[in-house]
Amino acid sequence: MTHTTLGDISREHRRSYPLATAIVDDRYRLTWPEFDDRINRAAHALQAAGVGEGDRVLWLGQTSFRVFELLGACAKLGAMVCPANWRQSGEEFAFVIDDFDPKVVVWQEEEIGDAVRAARKLTQRDPVWWQHDTEGEGSYEYALAAQTTEDPWGSVDIDLPVLVIYTAAIGGRPNGSLLTQRNLLAMATEASYLTRTSQESVFLNSGPLFHIGNFQWDAMAVYVQGGTNVFVRRVEAEAVLDIITAEGVTSAFLMPPTIIQMTQIYDADKHDVSALRGGPFTPVWNGLLPPDTTPWGATPGGFGQTEVSGLAVVNGHGGRGQGNSGRPSPLARVRIVDVEGNEQPIGVPGEIVVAGDVVHAGYWNRPDINRQRMRDGWWHTTDLGRRENDGSIHFIGTMTRMIKSAAENIYPVEVENCLEQHPAVREAALIGVPDPQFTQSVKAVVALVEGAEVTAEELIEHCRVRIASYKKPRTVEFVNEIPKRDGAKDYEALDEMFGGGGYPGGDNVRA
Known part of the structure; x- marks a missing residue:
């Protein structure tokens, strides 16, 4: 007897929901049979590029349904896919490529093409590269078009990793968390109960796919229940409202700053959010949504x-x-x-x-x-x-200090390492300062090399070009010495000196 895998989910949905819409993404609108056909084509294309059980596929792009068909393809092959943080620098992309050692990289030109090309020059690996936002030879669609829709049937271990998400840096470098098919099915089962997801559910994948949050609320639940996953490449308030209206979206991964923008431009003559469940952020909708009575919403x-x-x-x-x-x-x-x-x-x-x-x-x-x-x-x-x-x-x-900026987790050691690479910086420490919009704002406390001079703006720019922009300090304080306790940086003293606070914990709940 074998366990049901993610690959089995799309196989069964094509029979159970032959007319239902599985995927909406810009010009793509796919029924479950059409989506499973694309999953099969992707699986054969990956096999032709040398991907087998335990091998890896890297996604360097923004939110797209293609991540989900790669997930389905890897599930059928026993391989794994990693959607990398598209906001990273070329150096950070190169680190992930070298560390993850993928057989195939699917990449995007729009917005991040320069960073991807920089990474290709820096990496020591030599994967197959497919561009997904173009056509013709060398493109993702070209690779799929050459393949059959025949299902690559085969037994796959449910405990094999299938989705890899690089977490915020621990010990100064990111680490790829290996989520198995069993993990994702457990996630979907739990979320289905908490959000009352059904085949009628329509989820807007408006969150970044390099975070676990979008998958848990509610992409995997909708996938497993046979509902519709809608994708938007970038979150812009007006466009999101239009999609929610057109598709009858029942849930979406949206953060309060975006919701506030949406409420400000909401027009009852143009927009319809009546099907939408607001979850924990229902109050932020300023009365546009009724109370969410699901276990998750309540x-x-x-x-x-x-x-x-x-x-x-x-x-x-x-x-x-x-x-x-x-x-x-x-x-x-x-x-x-x-x-x-x-x-x-x-x-x-x-x-x-x-x-x-x-x-x-x-x-x-x-x-x-x-x-x-x-x-x-x-x-x-x-x-x-x-x-x-x-x-x-x-x-x-x-137990390891963390700064929370909106939905992003920032570990100080990574930014401190970046700052300390600047020739003028002798030592740096990072603290979080309470911020009404972003939870915390990143502040760097810096001690300079004797006789060196550098401005706060120069240090912020130094970080911006080397690490993801959201990690860079917003402000910099200069001190003669970083306070120490037992030989280690005394962050509590720095918080006291410069107004640090608001860290995850206490009345806040980490997610």
């Missing part, structure tokens, strides 16, 4: 990370409890442990560790980190929490 929030397939602990289970994060998904097990792995008593803080169908297969090519983090059959999250008397979990904060 009791939003929880605790999770990419490595546990998104949220492993959710307020939607058992109602909002004493803790701020709720209770574990039925497909997850959670303990609170001390440094030796012993379970802590009720009310005593410790590390949150997770086991079950939601735990990823580790990081790509990081055996040392995997041994450290996946001990005794439990994934060690490096996050602190406690179990409350009613059994719910309270998330306290990260």
